[in-house]
Amino acid sequence: MKVKIMLTAAALLLVFVFYPYIVPSTFYVSLASQIFIAAIMALSLNLLVGYGGMVSLGHAAYPGVAAYLIIWLSTRGGMDPVSAVLVTMGTVTLMAGLFGLLALRAKGLSFLMITLALGQIVWGVAYRWVSVTGGDNGLSGLVRPAPFGIDLTSGHSFYYFAGICFGLAMFVMYLFVRSPFGASLKGVRDQPARMVALGYNVWMIRYASFIISGFWGGISGVLYAYYHQFISPHAISIANSAEFLLMVIAGGAGTLLGPLVGATLVLVLKNVVSAYVTRWLMLLGIIFVVIVIFLPEGLVPGVERLRLQLKNILRRPGGLSAKCSALTTSVFKSLGIKRGRKS
Amino acid sequence: MNAVAAPALEIKGLCKNFGGMSAITDVNISVAAGERRLLLGPNGAGKTTLFNLITGVLKSDKGTIQSFGRDLTRLPAHRRVHRGIARTFQIITLFDKNTLRHNVVLALMGLQNRRWNPVTRIKNYSDLEEQAENVLARVGLDAIADQPLVQSSYGERRRLEIAMALAQEPRVLLLDEPLAGLSREERRDVQELLGKIPREVTVILIEHDMDVALSFAEKITALYYGEVLLEGTREEVVADPRIREVYLGA
Numbered sequence: 001m002k003v004k005i006m007l008t009a010a011a012l013l014l015v016f017v018f019y020p021y022i023v024p025s026t027f028y029v030s031l032a033s034q035i036f037i038a039a040i041m042a043l044s045l046n047l048l049v050g051y052g053g054m055v056s057l058g059h060a061a062y063p064g065v066a067a068y069l070i071i072w073l074s075t076r077g078g079m080d081p082v083s084a085v086l087v088t089m090g091t092v093t094l095m096a097g098l099f100g101l102l103a104l105r106a107k108g109l110s111f112l113m114i115t116l117a118l119g120q121i122v123w124g125v126a127y128r129w130v131s132v133t134g135g136d137n138g139l140s141g142l143v144r145p146a147p148f149g150i151d152l153t154s155g156h157s158f159y160y161f162a163g164i165c166f167g168l169a170m171f172v173m174y175l176f177v178r179s180p181f182g183a184s185l186k187g188v189r190d191q192p193a194r195m196v197a198l199g200y201n202v203w204m205i206r207y208a209s210f211i212i213s214g215f216w217g218g219i220s221g222v223l224y225a226y227y228h229q230f231i232s233p234h235a236i237s238i239a240n241s242a243e244f245l246l247m248v249i250a251g252g253a254g255t256l257l258g259p260l261v262g263a264t265l266v267l268v269l270k271n272v273v274s275a276y277v278t279r280w281l282m283l284l285g286i287i288f289v290v291i292v293i294f295l296p297e298g299l300v301p302g303v304e305r306l307r308l309q310l311k312n313i314l315r316r317p318g319g320l321s322a323k324c325s326a327l328t329t330s331v332f333k334s335l336g337i338k339r340g341r342k343s
Numbered sequence: 344m345n346a347v348a349a350p351a352l353e354i355k356g357l358c359k360n361f362g363g364m365s366a367i368t369d370v371n372i373s374v375a376a377g378e379r380r381l382l383l384g385p386n387g388a389g390k391t392t393l394f395n396l397i398t399g400v401l402k403s404d405k406g407t408i409q410s411f412g413r414d415l416t417r418l419p420a421h422r423r424v425h426r427g428i429a430r431t432f433q434i435i436t437l438f439d440k441n442t443l444r445h446n447v448v449l450a451l452m453g454l455q456n457r458r459w460n461p462v463t464r465i466k467n468y469s470d471l472e473e474q475a476e477n478v479l480a481r482v483g484l485d486a487i488a489d490q491p492l493v494q495s496s497y498g499e500r501r502r503l504e505i506a507m508a509l510a511q512e513p514r515v516l517l518l519d520e521p522l523a524g525l526s527r528e529e530r531r532d533v534q535e536l537l538g539k540i541p542r543e544v545t546v547i548l549i550e551h552d553m554d555v556a557l558s559f560a561e562k563i564t565a566l567y568y569g570e571v572l573l574e575g576t577r578e579e580v581v582a583d584p585r586i587r588e589v590y591l592g593a
Contacts, residue, residue, distance in 0.1 A: 175462045176462070178464045178465060179460055180452055180458050180465050183465050184449075184459075191437065193432070194436040195453075196421050197420075197432070198450050198507070198511070199454050200458065
């Protein structure tokens, strides 16, 4: 089992390293960078939605504010990258702390509405506070930094940088979901009343998770800003928040790989399929409906379930043929044909 | 321990209203350390509401709640658990998707600071795993420790719920209808389990199964429309005509 995991990890690492040299054009390299950035965002939202059972519809506010701040501080503020990142992350984490206080007064639908309202306030400020945010034109002019002397200007180097950041986020999340605190958060999602009766501070568990989630949203926003070197109010609109939520739900809320799968699905549709299909949004809608109908738990757990079911069918002696014959019988029956063997 | 000076639970002048309706009115109850107390009362008498007030799930409007001389009245619910108040629910409230062992581990961790640890793998806490195994062995569930809870029977869940409460070594244990919905054999198992609760634990029981409840309880408090109707030893209460009329079908 351990060998299998090691081999999978090694294979993934090889793919990650050589990916830019395999793909036909740099377009796919930058697509992968975008997927990593979106996947970090989806991971952070998954912490709330999947593991905490708190559905937020204003999560684009955290990467949004982070992106605005890092660009503003670096260009107009004249800060060096390290202090700009530190100040940005500190501010976004504080903001998550403040928003958490407001949103966690409620649960369920009311929680969702408060996060939505907070997200819209941030959007409104970005849109209207023209002297600082540039209004509809947004902010631009951010230069990519060179951490440890590694220039991130090229698409390739940024791809590796974003990938490493994603790997780190994934690793932290992996540790988290298996940890006592992760177990507490899942417990609070499933049985809050029982968790209180066992001595857990349910509110504090939710609040801490909310802040952690906001923090990783901020990381994603910083990467977004460095990648695009541009931010506009569009990036923090409700449509974007909904898109992140879609990634989490389509990929599989409450799973480790779901956010990555969901982010890949949405971004591939957005960037690749849209070149061939003008109405790619409609296609996204159709795919989402299909997922909801056939794999309501999301792609990752849904495919796993189908795999297990198939395995069970194959394992049973005569199981597969019995299933097939039952299927054909039912098909024939529905067509009005009586099934029988010719003598 | 000075039991006279510090009762396990001392409730004074407790009131709770829901809107205009008074659910608990001026209730005074004192339960001595180690006592087995039965709460009696028809549906809507306020028994579960009283449990919710003692555990802090509901905030009282008036009155005080003390345990071993320390005031709990303003303490949030989860802090009261750390003071030794444990409970079970009338409707079984457990983690269905998880294994029985994980359920107990959550109970054990609830009182420890490690519950906040966000990096260490929970399964690496071998002491918790072992302790959970012992807890399950005590209620005869160790054979199915690593089975998801969904696969276990109602009676097994009920025993697990009591085991989880006991795993926290509470000083006061509130049991809300632990026999409800159980078959005859399951009742016997749970009754046996109740009999084995250590004497240091003060137990307050809500139960409608009179055979079990009366054999278990030493003192009985009867509630009626949110007020204490009468209180006394088992013999006194059973002999009371009002109680006979309502419960014992005389």
